[in-house]
Every structure is written in structure tokens, then in C-alpha cells.
Amino acid sequence: PAPAEKTQPGWDRPGVCGLDNSGNFCYFNAVLQCVCSTVPLVEYLLHQDTLKTDHSKCQVAQVFVRLLEQMWLGRSSSCAPVEARSLLCSILPQFNNHSQQDAQELLLLLFNALHDDLKKVLWRTVLVSTSFAQSTIVSKLFEGTLSYVTVCMRCDHQTHNTQTFTVLSLPIPTHISKCSIQDCLSLFFEQTLLTGAEKMLCSACELRKETALVTCLDKPPEILVLHLKRSNQVKLRTNVTFTTELDLSLFLSNSAQKTSCTSYRLYAVVNHIGHLNMGHYTALCHNTLTRTWHCFDDSAVRELHDNHVQSPDAYVLLYSRKLFRNPKIPECRRQLTSRWQKVSEYQSKAVR
Template sequence: MLTYYELVILACVTTSLLAALGNEVWLSVLRAAHAPGRPELCPQYLSERGGVVRRAGERPWRPPHPPLAAVTPTRMELAGGKSGPSGLRRSSERSDSAEPKTERQASHTSGLNGLRNIGNTCFMNSVLQCLSNTRPLLEYVSEDKHGQEINTTLSCMKGALIKAFASVIKELWRSGERDAVVNTTSLKSQVQRFAPRFMGYSQQDAQEFLRYLLEGLHEDVNRVTIKPKPILTEIDDNLSDSAKAAEAWSRYLRMEDSRVGDIFVGQLKSTLRCTHCNHDSVTFDPFWDLSLPIPSRTGNLKLQQCLQHFVREEELDGDEKPTCSKCGVRRKCLKWFTVQKFPQVLVLHLKRFSPTERFRGKLSVCVEFPLSTTYSGHYTAYCKHPYTGDWHEYNDSRVTPISPRNVVSPEAYVLFYELQRS
């Protein structure tokens, strides 16, 4: 069983993302860095496939492509992997044993409808097009599987949000109606009910919209219909890390368990190492996306460097010193993150804004491409069709074919990677 990640869509930047960069970055990230004393992990790789969002009017940009073999490993680890050895493959090299094409798969025109901009809603439209081209979620709602799992007891929306979302996705994929323009007014109304911050028609942040939308869809189909009592006891510190991770994941699923979560939620491992006794304290938390910091430095950066910055060791000293669970006193510690469980669809978010000024405080560092302000930017999306493999640009109501050579473009903001098994 081969396992690897593909860039399925770039999602929502204010300018554009790149598909080809996925190979360079993720080959290095998904090569587990086998530190001494840690269990050997099965490396997982990805092949080219993706989507992009860019700002209108920008010219495509092509980064240099070093040999894949020359890319150095990073600290990010794939803990808990179950697959065997795997390698890098292009999406065109998939196994002949792949499932037979359905009627929808055979259609070259489905999924190419646009979305009407009903007033500064390009941020919403770009996210919806990205989700529409995310195959696991697409098939879940288009085949009405969500209808059997509506949570009418704990969900505040009682299924209204995912029903409106499914209606839009079905319209986008309605067979024989290529170039149709889909209205999102009903869906926007339901989103506003769930998250009032999206009331009105001002420009909003696409990543925040994505997070709220996914959490709302998750609530609507949460399989937990009777809220259980929370477990207040700490996980036994004497357990192995894998046992702790399994227990933490089990506790999470007692409260939050949905098909949407199956697709997008992973598990992050945080390690705290005491520099005095070398004792490791680990915690495990679910995540919907990974927010990658952009190091505050001048010059050009690669996405790979943002990933390295995310998983780097951080020293906690002075007022930040935590209490070592073994020493019983505050000690200087080292802290770092690894991914314990990757989701089926991995969402990466580049943190290009300062925490004090959400829209005006954008970091101006180049991440392998120039960054500019998005205060009044226009969102578009580049997506690779989940069945035909063709690339298209989604710019509100306009959907146009695009050559893979022209996909790579400056500012990535949100990236989707889909785990592939063959």
C-alpha cells in the first residue's frame, strides 16, 4: 500500500499558489528525521497535484526547481504511520487498479461552474471552489451521505448549514450545465447564522472563513448526539507516546466525530524536554490546519523554511520556564512540534499577518515570491479537477482552463494536500 500526499488545491491566497513547489517542500518535510531514541517512521511522499489562489492581474511566477534528491530532511516527523515504504510519483502514474470511473468521473464538463459574487464574496467563492475540488468532501455531499448523519440534537444549525453547502456543491457539479453561475445567497445566510462575524458584505479573510465553515459542517454531522461527560483525569504519563496519542485521540472522538473531521482533522504532538533531567513531557491535540509562521527576516524564503520554522526547537527560559513533571520545579525546557496523525486532507496556512493588525499588518517577507498587502485584495482559486486532472482558474463567475506551466504564481496563503493511497 503506497501512501503519499498530493497538492490537491491551493486554497485561497490573495495571489497565487504553486503546485510544483509541493514536491520540493513536502518531499523534505515528509522524509521523517530519525532522531536518536525515536521510533523509526515510514516516510510518506507526495506527487504533483494542486490548486492556487492569486490576485487578479499578476503574472505567473516560476521558482527554480532543484533536484528532488538534493532536498534536505526537516524536523517534521510522521509518527504513527501504518503504511509501508513509498516513493514519489506523479499523479499520472497512479496504479492501474484504481477504482472504475463513475458517470461523474467520466464527465469532463462537471465541476466547472462559477459562483456569483454577491458583494465582496470572492473570499468565500475561492474557498468553496477549493472545497468543491477536494474529492473526499465532494463525494460525501454530492452523494447525499451527509443526509444520513444530520445532528439534530447538539448542532446549533440542525443541519441547515451543510444542506445549504451541499446544494451549492451539487450546483457546481450539475452535469451538462457548464459555464453556469451559481448563487450563494442561501449559503451565506446560513454561514451568517452560524458565525455572525460574516454578516454584511465587507471583505473577509479566506482562511478564517474556511475554518468557521469546516467547523460548522462538522457540527451539523457530528456523530455524537448525546454529549458525554468529559474525562477530567490526566493521561498516564507512564504510557508510551503511541499509547498516549491513541488515548488522546479516543477522548477527542468521544466529543467530536464526523466525516468532515475524518477528512480534515489531524493530531499534533507537542514535546517539552527538560534540559536538567532530559525528561520528555508530551501532549496531543487535534488540528484542522497547520499555521506556518513566516520568519521575521529579510530576503527570500522558501515554504520549506516556514515548515522548518514551525517544527524548530524553541527554548523556554526565564518567565516562560514550565514546571518539569519529573523534577517538580520550573526548569529551562526545549519545545517542538511534530505531526502524530496526518489527516486525509492536510490544510496549510501561511501566517502572513501580524497579530495586532489583521489586515494591515501583513508580513512583507518574500516566501519564494513577493508578498504584498491583501487589505483590499481579490481572491481567485486555481484548482486541479479531481477526476480529469485538468487545471482551471476560478474567478467568481468566470472559470477558465489554465496550463500547468502557468499555475505557479506568487503569494500562497492556504494549501490543500490530499493523502493518496494506491
């Protein structure tokens, strides 16, 4: 069944659709809103006709596409993501206990599930080489690479390793009440000295000695997801300030430096309000069509001034390297066309 729809006369905002909550699913709704405002992903998914007809093992992608269609129709200010919620609970039992879960964890699991489903579609529809079929729209957009260099403090022997990531979990400086997202990034990429139990066994001198570790960004992702590590035992309430523009050039590895564009623009934020296990999640998302921010508090939606995006409750931040263009989406093409007609009518009147 398609998500229950409440058509609202006069509501005409594709991509702006609140999500009803039943129980403790605000973390789920907040994550869905951020994914729903990731235009390149939405556009890709809504053009996958094979997903709609093929009833085999791509359940997550199928259910997700149905929900996105609903949200991008623009006819109602909210809908109930019942199908997506029950599917999630059935395939990920850890989310089935009606207690509030971590939004960042869900985002990662959702990316993985979508990535796996889309790989199956690619394998079936085209004869692709194994290496190519490993990448999907999810990995193309969200995957970046970190490089690690370790240096043995005794013999200077170096090792180089790389690792892919989809979410960067940033430490927050403790003992201060306010810092910037750049401070968190600096702390993450800071050179560290591994001592005590963390010392690494050097393959050259075969001794376990103090080791210097340098982390750099080797391949900046198209879409950067930053998670602020607020929760260890207690919630860190440090106010992490952020701007809509973010530059990562300081953290690039030497090999990446010449080729990569590293300036990003913020397009979605997950806020976490209150205590660790009994708080509330909301999402702030930028809509490319209205060019405004909206605050999504479950089914409640309100437009937000740019100045109010900054909040001490920020928990996950999504940045894009490219400005999102207006989405070419089959279901909302009608609305877009009528909107453009209105604009051109107005302009032609003005000329007369």
C-alpha cells in the same frame, strides 16, 4: 431555494463553476471552491440522502449539499451562492459586516459547522457508540495529530502531549524575500527553547526553568491544509515557493514514522492579492475529470497551465495524500456516462 443557475449551452464541466460575488465575498467564494474540489468530501456529501429529506438542525450541511450539487452538475460556468452566503451571515455574525474576512478563519469555521451537522445525522441514523460518532468525514479527511515533547533544561524531565489540528498555520521566515514551503514547515517543526515568560513549570523539580519544546507530526492527515501566516500587523510579502508534490517524512514522530505515507499532492490554492483588509481572494483548483487546473476569480473561470499554479500570492494550500479518483456523483453520472461513451466511440472508430 436552489442556487440561481445560469445554464450555459456547451458548458459541460462538473465541478468547474464560478461563484457570483456581491459585495466583499471573494474570501467566501475562494474557500467554497477549495472545498468543492475536495472530491472525497463532495462524493460523501452528495450521497447523504438523509440530509436532503431531513429538515431539522443540519442547515449548514443541507445548504452546502445543494450548492455542491449545483456546482457538480456542470451545466453552467457560474452560479450565485446566495443561500449559503445568507446562512453563513446568520449563524456567524462576525461575517455579516460586509467587510472582507479572513479565508483561513472561514475554512476552519466551515469545517466545524459541517462536522457538527454530520455528527447529528450519524447520531440519528445509526446506533453508534459515542466514541465513533465523534468522527465524521470532515475529521477523517482533515484531522491530523501533532505531538509535543517538553524537556526541562535543569533535570531533563520530559512530558508528552498530543493535539489534533485541521489547519497548520505556518510561520514565514522574515528578512528574506523568497523561501520554500519546506522552509516554513522546518520553521514550524524547529526545536525551540522556551525562555523568559515562556518557561514552563517542571513537575519533577518544581521549578520554572528553561524548557526545550519539540513538535512532531504524529498522525499525518489525509488532506493537509497549510496556511501561510502572512498577516501580523503588515502583510508579509515573502514569495513562498511550493511544488505540487510535498513530503512530510522529515517531521514525523518516531511512533508515526513506520506506518504513515507522507507524500502529498497539491489540489487547491487560495491566493490573496493586495493589502491585508482590502485585497482580493481567488482560488486555483485541480479538477479530477478534466485533469486541469482552473483559476476561479468569483464568477470568472479560466483554465490554467500547471506551470502557472505557483504564485507569490499563495495563502492557503490544500494537499491530498491520495490521488483523487473520478467522483461517483449521482447528479453528474449522466454527464460522465456520455463522456465515456464519446471516448469509447472514438476508440472503436480508431480501431476500425
